[in-house]
Amino acid sequence: MSATIEQLSCQELVELVTDYLEGALPQGERASFEHHIDGCRGCRDYVRQMRQTIEVTGSLTPADVGPEAEAALLAAFRDWKPR
């Protein structure tokens, strides 16, 4: 079947990585994508780097909102309390 697989260039492939990782590529494009990375070390490393990027981003701690804001809101909550 490889004869029917459309050739992707590396420059095209890097724009499809997120669609690929999100499972959003149509079957034909998915096949072209996988065929390409099977034979291209640069793109294989690139896809790996995107996965690593996601991993490092996932290791960040979500930012906090200042304690003053939280205290103000809890005060608002107490005012609201009666029902």
Place this chain on the structure above:
Amino acid sequence: MDDAAVIAALRARDERVFAELMRMYNASLLRVALIYVATRSVAEDVVQETWIGVLNGIDRFEGRSSLKTWIFRILTNIAKTRGQREGRTVPFSALERPGAVPEAAVDADRFLPPDHERWPGHWASKPEPWPEERLLAAETRGVVERAIEDLPPAQRAVISLRDVEGWSSEETRNALGVSETNQRVLLHRARSKVRQALEDYLMEAQ
């Protein structure tokens, strides 16, 4: 705790649950607010108003959407109004037509030109594998944090919700009110830039 339990607790005025909910969503609410308003202090106001809206509305909330989606809708409405009042032309296009302005994931000069006789569009300077052991170092994480801060607000919100907070694409789409495709375009651009920042940092010392 599932939605029903949280809603019941809020209706019963359970302060502990309210505090927990704020801790869980405040950072994300702030990121999303920053799509619409210019400064962090206005965004913080918007987040506060949102919680007041949540308290005022919880007794009438019918549960047609998830609690999370409902909270983010309240935020978005308040943030849009605030943004307009500030005279800020809200960058709707950033959410509704993120693909309008082309943006390459990797600089064109990393590839061979389109008229190259043998390998058009192939790597001229291909990515090299990264030193694994440095990836999770505190300094590397700092590089990623700064790269995220430098992103345009809509891209920053999407990558924060998806990859920092670990939300699904559906939750993210609902919170931001964007289509699936647009969410993916924003995520792609955000991740591509963060990857580039990591590459610049990790390869610099080599």
